[in-house]
Structures are given as C-alpha cells and as structure tokens.
Amino acid sequence: MPALPSGRDAPPEKELSGRNLLLGVSGGIAAYKTAPLVRRFKKAGADVQVLMTESARRFVSPLTLGTLSEREVLSAIFPDGPGDPESEGGAWTKHVSLGLWADLFVVAPATAQTLAKLAGGFSDSMLMATALSAQCPLLVCPSMDRDMYAHPAVERNLRTLSGDGHTVMPAARGELASGLTGPGRMPEPSAIFDRVAAMLSDREEEKGKREGPRTAGGTEPAQAKPPPYPLADRRVLVTAGPTREPIDPVRHLSNPSTGTMGFALAEAAAQRGAAVTLVAGPTALATPPGVERVDVETADEMHAAATEHAAGADLVLMAAAVADYTPAAPSDAKLKKDRQNGDALVLRLHRTPDILAALGEKKPGGQRLLGFALETDDGPTHARRKLREKNLDWIVLNSPTREGSGFGTGANEVTLIGADGREEAFDRMPKRALADALLDRVAASTEAADAHRGT
Ligand code: CTP
Numbered sequence: 060m061p062a063l064p065s066g067r068d069a070p071p072e073k074e075l076s077g078r079n080l081l082l083g084v085s086g087g088i089a090a091y092k093t094a095p096l097v098r099r100f101k102k103a104g105a106d107v108q109v110l111m112t113e114s115a116r117r118f119v120s121p122l123t124l125g126t127l128s129e130r131e132v133l134s135a136i137f138p139d140g141p142g143d144p145e146s147e148g149g150a151w152t153k154h155v156s157l158g159l160w161a162d163l164f165v166v167a168p169a170t171a172q173t174l175a176k177l178a179g180g181f182s183d184s185m186l187m188a189t190a191l192s193a194q195c196p197l198l199v200c201p202s203m204d205r206d207m208y209a210h211p212a213v214e215r216n217l218r219t220l221s222g223d224g225h226t227v228m229p230a231a232r233g234e235l236a237s238g239l240t241g242p243g244r245m246p247e248p249s250a251i252f253d254r255v256a257a258m259l260s261d262r263e264e265e266k267g268k269r270e271g272p273r274t275a276g277g278t279e280p281a282q283a284k285p286p287p288y289p290l291a292d293r294r295v296l297v298t299a300g301p302t303r304e305p306i307d308p309v310r311h312l313s314n315p316s317t318g319t320m321g322f323a324l325a326e327a328a329a330q331r332g333a334a335v336t337l338v339a340g341p342t343a344l345a346t347p348p349g350v351e352r353v354d355v356e357t358a359d360e361m362h363a364a365a366t367e368h369a370a371g372a373d374l375v376l377m378a379a380a381v382a383d384y385t386p387a388a389p390s391d392a393k394l395k396k397d398r399q400n401g402d403a404l405v406l407r408l409h410r411t412p413d414i415l416a417a418l419g420e421k422k423p424g425g426q427r428l429l430g431f432a433l434e435t436d437d438g439p440t441h442a443r444r445k446l447r448e449k450n451l452d453w454i455v456l457n458s459p460t461r462e463g464s465g466f467g468t469g470a471n472e473v474t475l476i477g478a479d480g481r482e483e484a485f486d487r488m489p490k491r492a493l494a495d496a497l498l499d500r501v502a503a504s505t506e507a508a509d510a511h512r513g514t
Contacts, residue, residue: 071256076104078259081157081193083166083186084124085173086114088236089202089245093119093167096248097127100255108157110134110186112173133185154185158192163258166190168202168245171213177225178216196258197225200251205241208345217348221330224288228254228491229326229345242345250469250489257492288332289502295333296372297325298365298379298414300340302358306406307390314380318342320431320471321378323494325350331498333374338364340379358382358411369418369426374501377415377430384408419450427505429453429497442476452478452504455497475500 080100084093093109100107107128111121113135121132133153166173166186173186177199182188190197199220207213208230221227228251231244246254299321303311318339325337326347335350338361346352353368355361358381369375387407394400415430422428430451432442435458442456457473472487475497485496 071253072103074256074259075100078105078162079160080105080107081110081161081164082107083110084115085112085168085170086118087168087170087202088118089168090115090118092245092248094123094127096251097124099252110189112184112186136185136188154188154192157189159194161193161195163195163255164193165198165255167200167251169199171203171207174201174213174216178219198254198258199225200228200245201230202245203243204235204237205239205243208243221348227348229347232343232345253489254491257489261495290328291332293333293373294371295328295335295374296368297321297376298338298361300342301380302340302361302382303356304382304385305389306386307394309393312382316380318344320490322347323491324376324378327494327498331502336368358385362412362414365414372426374427375418381414382411385411416449422450427452431455433457446476446478
C-alpha cells in the first residue's frame with residue numbers, strides 16, 4: 060500500500076519562530092489573559108505587534124502588553140498630534156504596512172462590538188483598519204457573556220466572518236465573569252497558541268504546494284491555489300460526542316467522549332463553505348458558527364437523526380462514540396440497592412443499531428462516508444475490516460491508549476485509510492488542526508471524483 064507523507068511534524072513552538080503576529084485586543088475581561096499569550100508568542104520567537112481598542116486599555120495596561128511584546132501598543136489611527144513624534148511622519152498609514160507585515164492576525168478577546176465592526180468592515184481604530192488591510196489569515200476568538208454570545212446578531216456576525224474566510228474559534232463553556240455559566244469564555248491562551256501554530260503551518264504548507272515540491276532535478280510546476288470554499292454547495296452531516304443509554308431515570312451507560320473531534324470537523328466543514336448538520340450526543344461544547352445542531356441522547360435517537368439528515372448529504376463524517384449496548388429494559392423508577400437487587404445488580408444489555416453500517420448499506424451514489432475506528436489492539440487490521448464491511452470511503456484509525464491521544468484530550472494521532480488503499484499517518488496534533496487536515500484530503504478527493512464524473 061503506498062504510504063503518503065506524514066502531515067504536520069514540527070512542535071507548535073517551531074511554527075512561530077521568526078513569524079510576525081498581530082494581536083488585536085478588544086475590551087472584555089478576558090483581555091487580561093492576553094499577557095501570558097503575548098509572552099508565549101515571544102518565547103516561541105515571534106515578533107508581536109499589539110493593537111488595542113480604547114476600551115481594552117481599561118482592562119489591561121498598554122504598558123504591560125507593550126513591555127511583554129517589546130513594541131509600543133497602537134490604538135488610534137491618528138496619533139495625538141503636536142509633540143507626538145509619529146504625528147508628523149504619516150503614522151496613519153501604519154495599518155497598511157502592518158497588514159502587509161503580518162503572517163497572522165489574532166483578535167482575542169473579540170467582544171460583540173468588535174465582532175460587529177469586523178463583520179461590518181468598520182475602520183474606526185488601528186485594530187479595525189489593520190484588519191481590513193491585512194493580507195494574512197485572521198483568527199477571531201469571541202468572548203462575551205452567555206446571553207450576548209447566543210444573540211442572533213452575534214451569531215450572524217460570526218457566520219459572516221466565517222463566510223468571509225476568516226477562522227472563528229468558538230468560545231469555551233464555563234463560569235463567566237457575570238456569574239452565569241455557559242459558552243462565552245475566551246479559549247485558553249494555550250488553545251489559541253496551538254491554533255495559531257496550526258494556521259501558520261497550514262499557510263506554509265499551502266505556500267509549499269503553490270511553489271511546487273523541490274526534487275533532485277529542480278522544481279516541479281507550481282500547483283494551483285486550492286479554492287477558498289472547496290465544500291461550497293455541499294451538504295455535510297457530522298455525528299459527535301457520546302450517547303447515553305438509560306439504566307433508570309437517574310443513571311446511564313456512556314463513555315468519556317467529549318465530542319471535540321466531531322465539533323472540530325463540523326467547524327472545519329462550515330469554514331470550507333458546506334451546509335453542516337451536527338448530530339451531537341450530550342457534550343459541553345458550544346455549537347460552531349454557521350452549523351445546524353441536532354441534540355440527541357441515546358444511540359436510537361442518534362440513529363434516527365443521522366438517518367434523516369444523511370438522506371440529502373454529500374459527505375457524512377461519523378465521529379460519534381456510540382454505545383454498542385443499551386439496557387434491554389430501563390427501569391421507570393430509580394433502582395434501589397437494597398430490596399430488589401441485593402449485592403449484585405445484573406443488567407441485561409442488547410445491541411444498539413450500528414448507525415455507520417446502516418448508512419453504509421444505504422449509501423446513495425455520490426455520497427462519501429467517513430468513519431472512525433477506535434482500537435486498542437491490532438488497529439490497522441480491525442480498521443481495514445470495518446472500512447470494507449461498513450462500505451466506507453475512509454476510516455480514521457485512532458488508538459485511545461496512545462499517550463495524549465483520544466478521549467478527553469485536545470490532540471489526536473491518527474491514520475487515514477482510504478477505500479482506494481491509500482494510507483496517511485498524521486503526527487499527533489490538536490484535534491482542530493487534524494480536522495482541517497482530514498477535510499483537505501476529503502475535499503480534494505471529492506473534487507477529483509466530480510471532475511472524473513464531469514459534474
Ligand atoms: N458506530 C456507529 N454506531 C454504533 C457503533 C459505532 O455508527 N452503534 C460508528 C462510530 O461512529 C465510528 C465507527 O462506527 O465511526 C466505529 O466505531 P468503533 O467503536 O470503533 O467500532 P464498532 O463498529 O462499534 O466495533 P467494535 O466495538 O467491535 O470495535
């Protein structure tokens with residue numbers, strides 16, 4: 060079987076060395092978290108220019124961020140006037156030169172106000188004007204109170220930004236400064252750092268592809284830049300998270316899946332222009348921008364929702380960790396440990412539907428189906444068997460026993476196996492970066508198949 064080159068192999072720090080980063084900070088409480096972020100960027104060898112909105116300056120001192128970044132923080136487009144050394148020298152054009160200078164622009168935290176301005180194309184501060192001028196990818200990290208984050212206007216602005224080709228990192232869920240709990244927290248600086256590293260690495264890879272691989276005999280012809288929305292007009296179904304199989308009204312059988320991989324795939328597919336439906340088991344994750352979410356609990360409910368939405372889908376990505384067995388007769392009343400059951404409770408379980416196998420059996424012509432295989436031993440053999448038996452186009456083999464991979468971790472180390480016999484082993488990388496890598500492979504192969512069929 061031909062082995063394809065491995066995906067990303069540099070540790071995240073390496074990706075930042077010698078890069079120029081813009082960090083836009085807007086006025087939310089999470090602004091204080093940008094101090095460790097700047098420090099980490101600098102330690103990794105990046106040159107960092109901080110741009111703050113006026114209200115951000117109330118939350119964190121420009122002196123702090125200026126000292127950490129070793130560059131004067133910029134806020135207003137027009138400096139203060141007479142006496143300001145920059146006012147004479149045309150400093151107002153700085154947004155243009157910064158936009159050309161940067162390899163990546165991160166806006167963190169991005170408040171509701173800043174999101175609205177970014178989505179609307181405003182240019183009333185150095186941050187906004189530079190965002191309009193920037194010739195590099197933009198990563199937006201929203202942060203605000205729970206109910207603001209759920210407001211349709213904010214959701215609309217996030218969709219607009221995704222649709223414009225920018226990357227939105229969904230807010231994390233947890234305790235908020237207001238005392239409410241829910242999605243709205245700025246992702247942790249370490250998660251933002253990893254995403255920045257992954258985006259820089261992707262950019263380098265794309266550049267490499269455009270310039271063409273170097274061979275012993277010289278340079279091969281440059282490849283065309285991939286289209287910005289390779290999944291435009293495609294309908295994509297993703298399943299994610301665990302299922303819960305009730306034992307009685309207060310207990311269930313489940314597994315430790317957090318849904319991170321499936322949510323990352325849904326977000327990555329939406330960013331590539333697809334109309335995405337995400338069928339999600341119980342998880343704490345916020346819905347990625349632009350994604351339609353259907354919440355389910357049990358394997359039976361997931362089966363029904365997946366079957367309904369798979370009907371019109373071009374691509375189905377089954378990342379859910381579906382329980383294989385469910386209690387045969389869940390009790391309507393809470394089971395008591397004394398009277399009914401004595402010292403040993405025996406549960407009778409029956410098989411749940413294998414959703415992936417069912418979809419594979421009914422797969423309409425033209426639909427592509429990707430499954431996951433979670434194996435603790437002899438992974439490749441089991442994965443290839445599942446690929447064949449479930450009529451899949453690809454299977455992603457992962458091993459939860461590998462350190463730092465699998466359930467409940469932010470990273471994964473997988474092998475993508477195609478029905479055409481191609482295999483590609485990816486190094487361990489953040490799940491969101493892995494979602495990008497997987498979708499790039501899937502989208503490229505879908506395009507090639509379409510071109511072959513003449514559609
Ligand atoms: N899957 C599914 N429905 C099930 C069980 C699994 O759709 N009832 C899907 C998962 O979403 C995953 C794939 O099947 O994409 C493989 O899941 P995995 O747990 O690795 O394997 P199983 O097919 O359940 O086989 P086994 O438990 O014997 O390893």
